[in-house]
Amino acid sequence: MSKKTSYQLMQGNEAVAAGALAAGVDFFAGYPITPSTEIAEILADRLPENGGKFIQMEDEIGSIAAIIGAAIGGRKALTATSGPGFSLMQENLGFACLAEIPIVIVNVMRAGPSTGLPTSPSQGDVMQARWGTHGDHPIIVLTPSSVEEAFSYTVKAVNFSEKYRNPVIVLMDEVIGHMRARVSLPPAAMIERINRVRPNMPPEWYQPYERSASGVAPMASFGDGYRYHITGLVHDTKGFPTANPNEARDNIRGLFAKIERGFREVCLVDYELMEDAEHAILAYGSMVLSARSALEDLRQAGLKVGLIKLGTLWPFPRFALEHYLPQLKTIIVPELNMGQIYREVLRVNAGKAVIEKINRVNGTIITPDEIVKTVKGIVR
Amino acid sequence: MKQNRTEIRLAGSGGQGLITAGIILAEAAILDEKNVVQSQSYGPEARGGASRAEIIIADGPIFFPKATWVDILLTMSQKASDQYSFDLKAGGIFIVDTTYVNQIPTSNALAIPISARTREKFGKEIFSNIVALGVICEATKVVSIKALQAAVSARVPSGTEKMNMEALAFGKNLAREAIKNNNGVIAEAIEADS
Numbered sequence: 270m271s272k273k274t275s276y277q278l279m280q281g282n283e284a285v286a287a288g289a290l291a292a293g294v295d296f297f298a299g300y301p302i303t304p305s306t307e308i309a310e311i312l313a314d315r316l317p318e319n320g321g322k323f324i325q326m327e328d329e330i331g332s333i334a335a336i337i338g339a340a341i342g343g344r345k346a347l348t349a350t351s352g353p354g355f356s357l358m359q360e361n362l363g364f365a366c367l368a369e370i371p372i373v374i375v376n377v378m379r380a381g382p383s384t385g386l387p388t389s390p391s392q393g394d395v396m397q398a399r400w401g402t403h404g405d406h407p408i409i410v411l412t413p414s415s416v417e418e419a420f421s422y423t424v425k426a427v428n429f430s431e432k433y434r435n436p437v438i439v440l441m442d443e444v445i446g447h448m449r450a451r452v453s454l455p456p457a458a459m460i461e462r463i464n465r466v467r468p469n470m471p472p473e474w475y476q477p478y479e480r481s482a483s484g485v486a487p488m489a490s491f492g493d494g495y496r497y498h499i500t501g502l503v504h505d506t507k508g509f510p511t512a513n514p515n516e517a518r519d520n521i522r523g524l525f526a527k528i529e530r531g532f533r534e535v536c537l538v539d540y541e542l543m544e545d546a547e548h549a550i551l552a553y554g555s556m557v558l559s560a561r562s563a564l565e566d567l568r569q570a571g572l573k574v575g576l577i578k579l580g581t582l583w584p585f586p587r588f589a590l591e592h593y594l595p596q597l598k599t600i601i602v603p604e605l606n607m608g609q610i611y612r613e614v615l616r617v618n619a620g621k622a623v624i625e626k627i628n629r630v631n632g633t634i635i636t637p638d639e640i641v642k643t644v645k646g647i648v649r
Numbered sequence: 650m651k652q653n654r655t656e657i658r659l660a661g662s663g664g665q666g667l668i669t670a671g672i673i674l675a676e677a678a679i680l681d682e683k684n685v686v687q688s689q690s691y692g693p694e695a696r697g698g699a700s701r702a703e704i705i706i707a708d709g710p711i712f713f714p715k716a717t718w719v720d721i722l723l724t725m726s727q728k729a730s731d732q733y734s735f736d737l738k739a740g741g742i743f744i745v746d747t748t749y750v751n752q753i754p755t756s757n758a759l760a761i762p763i764s765a766r767t768r769e770k771f772g773k774e775i776f777s778n779i780v781a782l783g784v785i786c787e788a789t790k791v792v793s794i795k796a797l798q799a800a801v802s803a804r805v806p807s808g809t810e811k812m813n814m815e816a817l818a819f820g821k822n823l824a825r826e827a828i829k830n831n832n833g834v835i836a837e838a839i840e841a842d843s
Binding site: 638 | 672675676679684685686687688689690691692693711712713714715717
């Protein structure tokens with residue numbers, strides 16, 4: 270702890286807002302909802318100061334529609350919400366996936382379903398983030414487990430959305446959104462900003478969905494002089510509806526191909542004490558905090574336990590598990606839901622290790638002691 | 650491994666300013682060059698529901714952000730006293746605002762009518778949370794008074810700094826008086842802690 274470092278007390282939601290600004294977000298449209306409200310509150314102050322736009326919309330359907338429009342107009346656009354609002358956004362989220370619009374949705378999860386427990390933590394929206402909108406589509410979902418990561422993952426979310434022309438979801442639980450911690454954020458000059466690739470051919474040659482070698486098509490902003498068509502129907506490279514099976518195949522497979530190409534880059538995973546581990550706790554969000562604390566006790570008790578920390582939930586980083594499966598006897602998956610990532614772990618595990626889940630859906634979080642007890646119970 | 654971890658819980662009703670007090674205490678800890686995490690829990694109501702702020706202060710890294718066995722507990726409602734006094738560590742310090750707590754669950758508590766005395770002194774209860782911070786500082790020394798003064802000044806609306814400094818000093822005095830007049834148990838606990 271160098272004394273020259275300047276520290277501040279910062280809340281997770283505050284860090285998301287700071288991350289959005291650092292990544293160059295210049296448009297926010299949203300409707301306030303607990304426990305995400307601080308993000309809108311802060312950006313309402315800071316965006317206009319910096320030449321950006323903030324709009325409070327009539328609801329979350331309007332919010333996502335507005336950020337899609339802003340993104341097509343060339344802005345880096347973000348919205349923040351919680352479960353009930355995220356449900357309302359699903360239809361337009363699908364539109365943004367098919368039309369390949371770079372947007373970022375921050376969902377600070379609260380306990381559901383429906384209005385649920387508005388101020389209590391949960392990780393119940395993991396599957397909704399993956400499959401909430403209909404139709405087969407790829408999606409990138411990042412989940413921070415500290416205030417610093419609330420900042421850095423928001424920056425990454427904006428960058429990934431621009432790079433892959435795809436919606437990115439920051440799925441944060443209430444514990445991370447509302448906790449305050451001592452942080453020191455990197456200076457603005459240190460932060461990488463990725464901007465979408467724009468067309469450089471004459472407008473009459475431009476085909477808005479003609480993929481470049483990277484798998485992503487250059488994106489012109491409305492108003493730049495490139496006239497083109499955007500639709501929620503399956504479309505050809507010119508952006509016009511098509512029912513031609515080959516063109517339909519290219520359209521949908523193209524969506525998957527671009528994310529598959531970036532799979533390793535978008536999969537954020539960290540490993541702690543895994544070198545000699547015989548047992549692993551696989552955790553994300555606030556459960557990482559409980560797991561780390563439990564690890565201290567378990568290691569002191571002489572148990573070889575490590576942590577696989579998922580920063581990306583979707584696409585599911587299966588390699589993180591596959592790499593360690595040969596050495597693992599047990600994997601423990603604590604979640605503030607009935608076992609949503611647990612199923613993914615089962616799928617990848619394919620019967621190799623014993624998989625144990627710890628679940629909590631009462632609006633409180635799983636404590637380190639509960640993890641310690643579970644692990645000791647299994648290992649003995 | 651978990652020595653040097655001090656867990657503090659401030660609990661009462663929404664509107665008493667306990668979350669603000671928690672933030673200020675956390676910022677004071679940073680000024681004291683400690684590591685800190687602050688979290689909160691509250692109901693869906695704007696005011697009147699149960700409200701709770703927790704602060705973990707440590708020299709090293711802090712993993713679990715919530716309090717489990719608390720070293721310092723301040724309660725400003727009967728419900729909070731009933732609910733949380735069981736979570737107090739042996740040797741922990743329990744401060745009760747008797748303005749809103751009629752039945753104190755243990756004799757091992759520093760009982761002070763914080764809100765009532767604040768009302769008498771300042772004409773309104775709005776400073777109760779800052780007075781409570783003064784009480785906590787004097788009774789527990791969990792943060793330095795210098796850091797607390799700086800943190801309060803940085804958080805409160807401009808123009809109210811002087812009143813808030815008075816509120817802190819008033820709280821420290823309340824604590825000193827109470828410790829002097831209190832039974833031996835609590836004084837001993839505080840003595841052992843400092």
